[in-house]
Amino acid sequence: MQKQLERIASHADEWTELRYHVRQSRTLAVRNGVLEASTSLRLTGVGVRVLSLGVFGFASTTDLSERGIREAVGAARSAARTSAPAKRDRIQRLAEAPLAQGRFPVDAADPLDAHTLEEKLALVLSVEEKLRSASPKVVSSTTSYDEIQDEKILVTSDGASAHLFDSKPSFRVIAVAREAASQAMGYETVGVTGGWSDLFSRRTADELVERAVRLAVDQLAAPPPEGGASVVVLDPELVGLLCHEAIGHTVEADIVLGGAVTAGKIGQEVASERVTMCDSGLSPYDAHAVGTLPVDDEGVVAGRTVIIERGILRSYLHNRETAARYGVAPTGNARAFVYSDNPIIRMRNTYIEPGEDDVAAVFAGVRRGFYLKGFGMSGEADSSAEFMFGVREARRITDGRIGELVRGVTISGNAFDVLRSVDAVGNDFAWEKGAGSCGKGQPAKVDAGGPHIRCTVTIGGRQE
C-alpha cells in the first residue's frame, strides 16, 4: 500500500496528501450483570486531500485499488476547483516542516492483541461484579473496556511517507447509588496510549471501583453549595479540562482566525506568571498520555509547543496552512479521526507545567473555599474563553482542611480570568483525561492534566 500511495503521489501535479487508515476498535460493556456490548468495529479507507487553486478539496474512498484511489484524488481536486471561485482567502502556501519518513511503532511492550477476548471479558465482568456488590446502596453498575488500534500510511507529494501504528485502551466504571428519593452517580476512568499492562499502571481497577462507589454513596446526602465567587483548589483533571476546553480551543489557529479572544495577543500577559501551559505530542512527566502521537496527519513530526510561558501568550496551535499564514513553524496539530475525516487543528496532550508549591501548601492558603475534582459529565466553552463545567466531586475547604462534600456543583467564568487568579501551583502532576474524546466536528483522543492549582472561580449553586 505504501508503494502504491507513493506512486500516486509522485504523479500528482498539485499538492496531494494520501492517508490509508485501518481502525480496529473493540468495546466490551457490562451493566448490572448483563453484557450490553461485545462489539468489534473495523473501518478501512483512504482519505485524500488536494490543494488546487489555493483551496483544499477532500474525498474519501473505501475502494483500495489504485484506480479507486486515483478516482478519489480526482474527486478531491474537483471539490477544490468547484469551491475556488468563491473562496476569498486562498491558501498561498503550506509551511515547510521536517516531514516524517519511516516506520513508527507504538510504545506498547504488552500488545493488546496478545490478550484474548475471553481475558478482557473476564476482567470487565469481574470488575462490574465488584462494583455491584461494593455497597447495598449501589443500584446500577457499569463497567466498560474500549480499545482502538490504528494502522496508517501517510504519504504527501512533498515528501512525507510514514507508516504509523497506534494503540489506545481505556476503561470506565460507573456506579449509581440510591437512598430514599436521592440518587447520585460516581464514575472513574483510565485511558492510555500503550498496551494492556499500561492501562492500569496509574490506578488499578479495584481503585477505580472504590473511588466510584464512595463518590456515588457519599453524594446521596450531600447538600448543594451556595453560589458565588470562591477560592478553589482544582485537581489535575479540572486543570487539564480548563487547559483543553477553555484555553486550548481559543489558541487553535483556525479558531483564532475565526475571531477568538486570543487574536493579536501573542506576547501579552494572559495569565499569572506562575502559569506555563503547553500542548505536546510527547508525554512529559508521566508516560502513556492518550494524546501522544509521533507524527500528525500532515506528516509533521509532533513535538512540544509552549502556549503560555510564565503568564505570557507565546504560541497558537498550527497546521501547515495556518503556520504559513502566521510565518511560524507548524506545531504538528493537524489530526483526522478516521480515514473519512480531513485533518484539522486538534490538541494532543495539553497541560500546565508543575510549579514549586507543595500540594499541602496549595490547600493551606484557603481559609474558606472548595476542593474541586474531576469533570462532571458536561460542559461548554467558547472562543471568548467563557466556560461552564460540571464538577464531579466538590468538597468544602475550611482553614486549609478538606471537609464536607457538596453536590451539583458547576463552575463558570472566563478561563483567562481564572488563570490570572492563580496564586499557587503544586509540584505534582497527573494526566487525567485519557478515557474521553474531544469533539470538533470529529472526535480526537486527547489527554490533559497538570498539577493542583489554587485560583478563583464562580460556583453555580441554588438560590433558596
Next chain:
Amino acid sequence: MKDTLIERCEAGVAALLRLGATDAEIYGQSARTMSATIEKHDLQMARMQEETAFGIRALVGDRIGFASTNDIEDLQRACREAVTLAKASPGDPHNALPEGTPVVPVEKLYDPESERFTADRVVERAIEMLCIAEAIDRRVILGDGEFVAKRGERAVANSRGVAAAERSSLFLYSALATAKDGDRVSNMDYQFGATRSVAGIDVEPIVRRASRNALDSLGAEPGRSSFRGPVLLSPQAVEPLLIALLLYQTNARNVLRRQSRWGDAVGHRVAAPALTVVDDGRLPGGVATSAFDREGVPHAPITVIEQGTLAVLLHNSYSARALAQPNTAHAAGSAQSVPGIGPTNLTILPGTASKESLLSEMRRGLLVTRFSGNLDPVSGDFSGVAKGAHLVENGRVTHAVSGTLIAGNAFECLENLSGISCEQEAVLNLTLPYVRVEGVSVTGR
C-alpha cells in the same frame, strides 16, 4: 450487476447461520455525502464521501456478538468475528431478534431531484449563508457552518423474516454566529435546519436567527441579580433541559439499568397537565422519518406523555422483551453500533398562550435562549449558564445579561411547568414550543 444492499444483507444472514449462528441480523447503510464547510466566515472546504457499512449481530442461543465493517471484502471476516464474540459472551434470556412484520413505505423520504444536486450547488448554498449573514450586519462572523447533501439507502434483514429497505435524501445546514464589535465578542449562537427535499431547502431563517441572537448578546451586561423564580425557555433551551430528561427517563434501557424513575410510572402523572408529547416516525418529510427502525420493525405514531401522564416507555426489541411490554419500534443507531433506543420525530404539542403573553405574566424572571450546562438525567439536577439570556421585569424584557447561571431540578420543572407557547420551532427532529417553568435559581455574577 452488483447485488443490492438488501441482497447483501440477506446473503450475510445466510452466511452467519452457516458459521454457527442460531439467529442473525445484518443492517446495511450506504450513503453518498457532499458537504461544503464554512470557517472563519469564508468557504473552507468541499468534501465528497461514499461509504457502505454493515452492522452484524450474531446470536448463538441467547448469547450475542456484534461486528461492523465498511469493507464488503471484509464482510466474511466480520461475520466470523460476530460469531466468535457471541460464543465468548455470557447469555441473556432477553437476547432475541424481532419477527418480520410488513413494512409500509413512508412518503416524502426520498426526493429524486437530490440525484441532480451536484457539488457546485452544495458550494452555492454555503456561499448563500455567508451572503445572508453579511446583509444582516457586518459585525456578524460565521465562525462555522456547513451545508450537507446526503442521499443513501438503508436495509435490514434477519433470520426471523425481517427484510426491509428504503432510500432517503437529506439536506442539513448549520450556522454558528459570533458578533464582534471592537474588543467586544458576543456569545456564539448555533442554529441548524434540515429538509428531505431540494424544494424545502431554506438556509435563510437559521442564519438570521443565529446572527440576531449573537448580536443581541453583544450588548449584554453581567447579570447582577440573583433570585428564584420563573424562567421562559426557548425551544433550543427546552431540548437540553426538559427533552433530555424526558428521553432519558422514557428510555426503557435506562429502566432496565435502574437509572430511570419512570419504570413504574406508566399511567401516572409525571408532568403538569399542560404537557403532551408525541413521537411519530412516519411524519411526512421529518428529519427522523423512516418506515422502520434499526431492527426493521415498522414505525407508528405514539403519544409518550398525555396531559402530564406518562403513556409509554420507548422500546427496542430487547427492552420490550425484558419488560414484557409492546415494542414501540424505537431501535436506533447506525451500522456501526448495536441498536440502542432513541426518539424519532418528537413534538411537544403547542399551548394556547403566545410567547409574549407568557413573558407578560412574569414579575421577575429570565428568558433563556440557550442553555450551556449540566443536566444529571438520573437526579434531574441541572446547573449551567443561561446563554443569550434576557432579564424580565414586570412583564417586560429589560436587557440582555451575560454570565448568569441557572440551577434547579428538571423533574420539578416538569411539574412546575406554568405555560407552553403556541409558537413552535423545529430543532432538527424535535418540534418544540417556548416553555415557562417556575422555581429556577438564577445567580448573577
